[in-house]
Amino acid sequence: MLLIRCPYCEEERPELEFRNAGEAHIARSADMAATSDDDFEKFFFIRSNPKGIIYERWRHMHGCARFFNAVRDTVSDRFLMTYKAGEPKPAKLPGASE
Amino acid sequence: MIATFRIPGAGRLKQAETARFSFDGQSYAGVEGETLASALLANGVHLVGRSFKYHRPRGFLSAGAEEPNALVEIKRDSARRTPNVRATVQELYDGLTAQSQNRWPSLAFDVSALGDIASPLLSAGFYYKTFMWPKSAWKNFYEPRIRAAAGLGVAPDQPDPDHYSARFAHCDVLVLGGGAAGIAAALAAAETGVRVILADEQADFGGSLRFESGARIDGQDGFAWAQGAVATLKAMDNVRVLSRTTAFGYYAQNFVGLVERVSDHLQNPGRELPRERLWQVRAKRVVLATGAIERHMVFADNDRPGIMLASAARTYLNHHGVAVGRNVGVYTANDSAYAAAIDLKKAGVGVAAIVDLRDNPTGSVIDEARALGIEVNFGRAVIRAGGKLRVSSMTVQPKNGGGERTIPVDAILMSAGWTPSVHLFSQSRGKVAFNDETKRFVPGTYAQDCVSVGACNGTDGLSATIDEAYAAGAKAAKDASVKNAGANTVKGTKPKVDASESWSRGMLGAAPGAGPDTTVKAFVDFQNDVTAKDIRQAVHEGMRSIEHVKRFTTNGMATDQGKTSNMHGLAIAAETLGKPIPQVGLTTFRAPYTPVTFGSIVGHARGPLFDPTRKTAIHPWSAAQGAVFEDVGQWKRAWYFPKAGEDMHAAVDRECVTVRKTAGLFDASTLGKIEVVGPDAAKFMELLYTNPWEKLEPGRCRYGIMLREDGFIYDDGVVGRLASDRFHVTTTTGGAPRVMNHMEDYLQTEFPHLNVWLTSTTEQWAVIAVQGPKSRDIIAPLVEGIDMSDGALPHMSVREGRICGVPTRLFRMSFTGERGFEVNVPADYGQAVWEALWAEGQKHGAGAYGTEAMHVLRAEKGYIIVGQDTDGTVTPGDAGLDWAVGKKKTDFVGIRGMARPDLVAKGRKQLVGLKTKDPKVVLEEGAQIVGDPKQAIPMAMIGHVTSSYWSENCGRSIALALVAGGRDRIGETLYVPMPNGTIEVEVTGMVFFDEKGERLNG
Structure with a gap:
């Protein structure tokens, strides 16, 4: 069981309190109806599955209930950092393995 | 029986109590607190089990958790039967009952031990090779026989009465x-x-x-x-x-x-x-x-009862005060076995000889052994053990060949070193x-x-x-x-x-007595019966990776996880491959270290505590009325209310007729409810539902459809607008949590600019549906502050007021097609208001109805149930709900997905009604539909039945189905092939009762 730091509660809590919510930084178009088939495919269907660093969304389901973003190394399962929803992708990662 | 192998003065259990126990029906005495293994050894019992594959007689290898052989069943009572307990771990208590496993008819004479003689047929990888031909024999012949013969122990057949x-x-x-x-x-x-x-x-x-x-x-x-x-x-x-x-x-x-x-x-x-x-x-x-963990020596017949690790013999002596034999031999490549020999000798046990594979080892333990008069042989190997049910001798030979010498012993202590x-x-x-x-x-x-x-x-x-x-x-x-x-x-x-003591290193792999070319059984893995020969054979047959060798031979794959066998197996594979050990590599260790009971993992989460049970405020009333309940998610819902002598069908038919004739009361409290509040509430609703909401007047309701971004139906429900900034949203019973999550996700991450609050109110409101021609007459006398006339409270409207003196949100809406109301009251008043409405209803001949009647009544009207008539691949168009999609809207979740080429293509499966040609025949839900019943198998299936019931109100069966191009097929005859014959059906519209909808105001 992983320990995850909720950026809103500012505490490390056990994985049991959280729920994964898929890949992060996939923005919904402001003009959804006009999205091309290709762009819709990328938006809705295509996800990365890296060996290494993944940016993903979590929800502190049984805590503050907020969605937030996390950077996790899929090799070690280690969380490198978490940050609030809406904040940009971090430019620098602490302690990344690659 | 007298405990003849206890050494007076030895061991640490002197003050302990005597414990009587039985093994295979024979009574013995032991000492409380020692292990079952120690107690059996004290009674001279070495033979305790039969091996997995060859059914060879087995004794104790170890004195600890690494034990591969001495697996027994411990029986407290008929339900407390634990198989595969390591006798070296189980502590003795008075009255303990143990049985050996994997033998028939008895431990000493086991018919299946013929497998030992036939063992050339059971070589490494035999599962993969032997039973490949003929193919048809696998299912009927090989598999049942292998399943009967394989496995260790018998699983208990009763629920575990213990708690964890x-x-x-x-x-x-x-x-x-x-x-x-x-x-x-x-x-x-x-x-x-x-x-x-x-x-x-x-x-x-x-x-x-x-x-x-x-x-x-x-x-x-x-x-x-x-x-x-x-x-x-x-x-x-x-x-x-x-x-x-x-x-x-x-x-x-x-x-x-x-x-x-x-x-x-x-x-x-x-x-x-x-x-x-x-x-x-x-x-x-x-x-x-x-x-x-100490390793054994790999030599021929090294599995005979009485052959064990040197440290085990030492533990039995020094800790338990038990000698493992009267005349023991020692076979070692390591100093630590000398210490065992010395301790036993000092305790008065005969030590026939120490056989050391090393050429000229030196050290104080060796000198001490010699000083005690123990015969010590260097550069020699034990090439085989004598005896069957108990070791009787060891045959010694110089390790580079030469004359053999057989030494009588009743136990052999071995040590190849420590892992x-x-x-x-x-x-x-x-x-x-x-x-x-x-x-x-x-x-x-x-x-x-x-x-x-x-x-x-x-x-x-x-x-x-x-x-x-x-x-x-x-x-x-x-x-x-x-x-x-x-x-x-x-x-x-x-x-x-x-x-302190110091132990030198020892050896890995097979000793000279294990081959290389002999056909002897020199065991590497005792629990899975893997021999040195098997590992060599695996390499010869092309296995190069140790992971492949492991799976081909099953070395290290038993419940002991190869604690004693992994290093030997690896060394033999490396030697056969001609590679250094690190290049062959070690297999990965995985949890659990030792077997873990299911009970300890499950803990208290079993029976009623496995999953929370949710009950409505009205549940006690329903239970008292004799309702039969069904599980819907975690909810218990009243399914139907049988009267004396009624079966389910009779009860449901009566309930359905009562609703349409007079009225029915239905507990709809489980419906998901979400309060959407804030200045931007209507904007938020516009984005989350297909329907338009901005212009919905406060006090009015609308049937809403929620899609996922891919354009498929995700949930539905009636939404009431209580004020310009407040919506009372209802969801399906099962969908409430995921709809809440879906809404929160969009509000927090995609539309955070909207000023909206979401609150789950499912548990706050009890909901009593009153449906039927008499529904208004039943409710009206109890209501204060709401004009109940059709003009003031038309179909699809909502008012706040009081009922029975408590606050209510009163919805005029219908999931039956009848004039109907849904009375929301705070959950604490749910049962009281229900009972008041029930009393009023009795004056009009109304009855209670359950979820089954609710399903039938809605199907008579063609109202869908998300998750039953839809399956995550159904669009509003497919479900005939195009009218609920706001055509002028520029955005909502699913707007783009809905427009994907495949979702607007012709020939999609659409929801339609089906009427069987024989009105008495009720289709099976899930049954497949074909266009031509005479076509060759496999037939082209063009759809399936999603809902099907006997409708007493229609006097016939009715069904809903998803059928390719369904709405264009209305009037056509299709076929439902079933095991007992093909059923003819006519494709119809989805409404079977009151097609004009006049009864909503009836």
Whole structure:
């Protein structure tokens, strides 16, 4: 069981309190109806599955209930950092393995 | 029977009580607190089991958790039957009943042992090769026979009456293993004041100090020192000491699973004690002090009962006071077996000879053995063991060939050396490294915040072990860097080692007696019956990776996880491949370290506590009326209300007719309810539902459809607008949590600019549906402050007021097609208001109806149920709900997905009605539909039945179905092929009753 730091509660809590919510930084178009088939495919269907660093969304389901973003190394399962929803992708990662 | 193998004055159980026990129906006496293995050995019993594949007679190999052979069934009563208990771990209590396994008709004469003679047919990989032909024989012939013959033990066939508990714990330093190293590390950490947990799998702490008679620490016998040190630890407030507790799994971020065996060793545990307790510990630092496991020698017939590890014989003698034989032989490639021979000799047991594979070893133990008059042979091998149900001799030969000599013995003690227990380290994702000099894998690169100390780290000697462990314990405490830890600091001193034993290294792989070309059975893995020959054969047949060798031979794959066999197997494979050991590599260790019961994992989460049960406020009334309930998610819902003599169909038919004739009351409290509030509430609703909401007047309701971004129906429900900034949203019963999550997701991440609050109110409101021509007459007398006339409260409207004196949100809406209302009241008043409405209803001949009647009534009107008539691939258009999609809207979730080429293509499956040509025939839900019943099999299936019922109101069966191009097929005849014949159906519209909808105001 992983320990995850909720950026809103500012505490490390056990994985049991959280729920994964898929890949992060996939923005919904402001003009959804006009999205091309290709762009819709990328938006809705295509996800990365890296060996290494993944940016993903979590929800502190049984805590503050907020969605937030996390950077996790899929090799070690280690969380490198978490940050609030809406904040940009971090430019620098602490302690990344690659 | 007299315990003839107990040595007076030996062992540590002198004060203990006598315990009577039985094994295979025979009564014996033992000593309470010793292991079942020790008690059987004291009675001269070595034969305790039959092996897995060849059914060979087996005895005890070890005195601990690594035991591969001595697996027995412990029976407390008919339900408490535990198979595959290691007799070397099970503690004796008065009245213990044990049975051997894997034999018929008896342990001494086992018919299946013919498999031993036929063993050339059962060679490595035989599962993959032997039963391939003829193919048809697998299912009917081979598989049933293999299943009957295979497996160890018999699973209990009754529910487990024991209970199991679970605890989460946090600590700064978790020390796993309570031998000299673990105790020293725990002392050092505890003295700094940090929170420490020390766990050991044995009943008594001390590890190898249980048998190492030569160890002296702080002026005491090693074992006595361990007991004193543990007593000191137990007395400290910051330390938790767990005995009989096995760390079985090491997971991410120093999360360790341990099982504490609380009452398996007690005669009458009583209900207040759990059988086992699962500890889930999160530790800042972990100290691994898991010791080492002795390896056996690989030679012909090395599995005969009476042949065991030297350290095991020593444990039985020094700890339990039991001699494993009267005239023992020793076969070793390592010094530690000498110490066993010396201890036994000093206790008065005959030692026939020590056979040492090494050429000219020197050392004090060798000198001492000679001084005691024990015959010592160097450079020789035991090439085979005599005897069948018990070893009777060992045949010795110079290791490079020469004359044989057979020595009569009744036990053989063997030691090929010691394997560091790196299991937990490896589970922590650490990488092991091969030490070429000592020929062992030791912890290399660490992946987590842990440290290995003592024998599991390849550290030799008690003095070096305690130095290393004490320093590591202190460092772990410091690294855990706890605030305020200094407050409880105790002044401690490092334990001082006064005397210790030293063991040299030993050998890996097969000894000369194991081949290479002979057909003998020299066992590498006892539990899975893997021999040296099998491993060589695997390599000869092309296996190159040790992972392939493992799977082909099943070496190391039994419940003992190869604790004694892995290194031998690897060395034989490496030798056959002609490669150095590290290039062949070690297989990965996986949890659990030793088998874990399902009970301990499940804990209290079984029976009624497996999943929460949700009951509505009206549940007690329904139960008192004799309702039959069905599970809907976690909810218990009243399914139907049978009267005396009625079956389900009669009850449902009556309920359906009553609703349409007079009225019915229905508990709709389980409907999901979400309050959407805020200045931007309408904007938010516009984005989350297909329908337009901005122009919906307060006081009016609308049927809403929610899509996923892909354009498929996700949920539906009636939404009431209570005020310009407040919506009362209802969802499906099962969909409530995911709809709430879906809404929160969009509100928090995609539309955070909207000023909206979402609150789940499912549990706050009890909902009583009153449906039928008399519904208004039933409700009206109880309502205050709401004009109930059709003009003031038309279909699809909502008003706030009071009913029976309590606040209500009164919806005029219908899921039956009749004039209908849904009375929302605070849940605490739910049953009282229901009873008041029920009393009114009785005046009009109304009845209660359950979910089955609700389903039939809505199907008569063609109202869909999301999740039954839709399956995540149905668009609003497919469901005939195009009218509910706001055509002028520029955005909502699903707007783009809905426009995808495939979702607007012709020929999609559409919801339609089906009428069977024979009105009495009710279709099966899920039945497939074809256009031409005479086509060749496999037929082209064009749809399936989603809902199907007998409708008493229609006087016939009705069904809904998803059919390709369905709406264009209305009037066509289609076919539903079933096992008992093909059913003809006519495609119809979805409304079967009151097609014009006049009854909504009837």
